[in-house]
Amino acid sequence: MIDEVKKRVKELLDSGEIKGFLGLRDMHGHVGPHLFHEESDLETMVLGDGKRPGDSRYPLNKQLIHLARCYPDDTMGVLVRGCDERGLKTLATWNQINSGKVISVGIPCPQELARACECLRPYPDDFVGGEKVEGCAHGSVRQVDDMDLAARFDHWMKEFEKCIKCYGCRDICPMCFCKECSLESNELIRTGEIPPEMPVFHLTRAVHMAGRCIDCGLCNEACPADIPLRTLYKKVADIIDEEFHYRPGYVADQKSPLNILSHTGAE
């Protein structure tokens, strides 16, 4: 699949349709984001498969927002999986990127990754190679839902107790773009302690993920305490879907219903 991606990127660069392509490269045995702008660069491009498929992903959209702010007139290409594409669509509705200035190059995720992610839609609308696989249900959510209320509360409090307040979940999140973050506000959540105030720290973040989380799971992967954040945010997403029939990024230009309910728009 990497060859198809490289071929497509080369076409886009050669034709001048994009100024650069935001993807991943392997350097010194480590995978990291890279802005490709020359053909010779493309040799080092990878798709982020380390020991397992997709275990070295990256919040490329987060870099893309940054690039777009620095180079507002240029069109950039970006590597997307299903979740990343949902991210692009949602970020456009939040006015964080101009979709006219982004050309995505899509790849579908293999079954193993889709299953590990419990991803409902493990492929973008268009992709340059490979085959799409079926989505997988949110089994982890059902497992927690099957507990009675007391056990569920206990389960989450035990998880939150491990939090070292590194902000890794927020910092890696491609959908966290606010200039001021509620999690840092001493008025809302007492600062300076670990574990951070329980459960309000994690519930505050979960509430902010409602109508916004595109279920990429990077928070879960980044968490040094192995807190199953993805399960928490999947549950939040399921509630929004049940109540408002909305999942972020499934339909282009569709705004979050919480956006409409809010008095002030964003935040």
Next chain:
Amino acid sequence: MTNSVAELENSACIFVIGSNTTSSHPLVATRIFRAKQKGAKLIVADPRKIQLALMADTYVRQNLGTDVALINGIMHVILDRGWQDQGFIEERTEGFETVKEKVRSYTPEKVSGITGIPEEDIVKIAEDFGTAQTASIVYCMGITQHVTGVDNVKSLANLAMLTGNVGKESTGVNPLRGQNNVQGACDMGGLPNVYPGYQAVNMLDNQKKFESIWGTDLSDQVGRTVSDMLGGLSDGSLKALYVMGENPMLSDPDTAHVEKALKAAELLVVQDIFFTPTAELAHVVLPGSSFAEKDGTFTNTERRVMRVRKAIEPVGDSRPDWQIIQEISNRLGYSMDYDSPEAILKEIAEVTPSYSGITYERLEGEGLQWPCPDEGHPGTKFLHKDAFARGKGLFHAIDFKPPAESVDANYPFWLTTGRIHVHYHTGTMTRNSPTLHSEVPEGSLEINPGDAGQLGIREGDEVEVSSRRGKIRTKTVLTERVKEGLVFMPFHFVESNANALTNPALDPIAKIPELKVCAVRVEKAA
């Protein structure tokens, strides 16, 4: 660490003592969380009820400086119940009988009296540790920064050998190194008694080897420890001090004494990336460069040598440390002409047997763990597999000795110090970070609400804390993390400098000061 960080994940029992792991070594804590998830027993012994205590199977808060008694007590119960690994003791160790004899008198009842730990908890720890398939010990400065620091570490080694928990995967005696490269600095002979690779300076063969490689005469005398250097400045036997990346004005005990010593120096040179309180006293300040501005290697707590790569050019007039040292050496008349950190690593490999097989090429990816004696060697995950460095592991029979200073009517509170999660050491770097600063902008004194009530102190009140060495002001945090009679201060903050209070009494062997125990008075500030 005798073993590797990732091995903790598969340990059946982890005994954490004197380490606030989630605050100071969070990625080691990750492995402890995972072990727990897999069903491992977690034992935490710490005078403060730290975050890890919340998830421990057994949490005990020992009185300050009573670790030897606790460990002897655990060994007493293990021997009493026959949980020791007799096979390992016979094949791999010597001196067992002396320890057996010594710990006979350390009954749970006696140990409970010394440590303040309930007898049944001592028995529970002995059972969990002694009967586990694999058991790991994790410790940090809470064990070493005592006048009995060496005794404490030897006692932990006794416990590991007694139960056969060394030289095997997911076991071991695992000190967590405080800095990213403190292991590397020690490996390179940044100690008064050894050349790179822990080759003793007072052995003639080593002296000759390094004289021939470096083409100069070398001393056969052991040098001075940090505390001896400060003493030397005070008594005039040492004239000049060159401090690199260290801030003794905050990190060393009894700041008033440190300041006097540093001011006595005829020449004080400080090399750092920020202008520290120590640099303020310097005659010459040399701007070093940060990790992001230089190439080279770091060796981490699990003996893993890893590349660090320059991301940006050094800012301003700063230079990488190796260039500064080389330039000074050249001007002092000993010629050095390394053209890169890689050239230095080549020499390291040449003179250091445990680094012989390490090259830049082989460090791509995840790095290599020493010993790595040749270029075909894959590196060493855990130490002492078939034998110890000296052959058989030597037990040491050790008696409990109380801390150097005790509470009394004038100084009725025990003070211990440590780090908090957002700050690092003397805050030279972290207090320059706006986000970390806003999380915890100032120091504080943790005090039990019961004690605070007695003193008429409320949360956030300004207090004066004094010891026999100094007096500081700070604000209070009322918390059950500390029991009555114990107070805690982080040592990151120059404006409420905990080390103005701490005791410079030294361990007789390692010369490490007793930073973790002293007696103080707490009063509401006027």
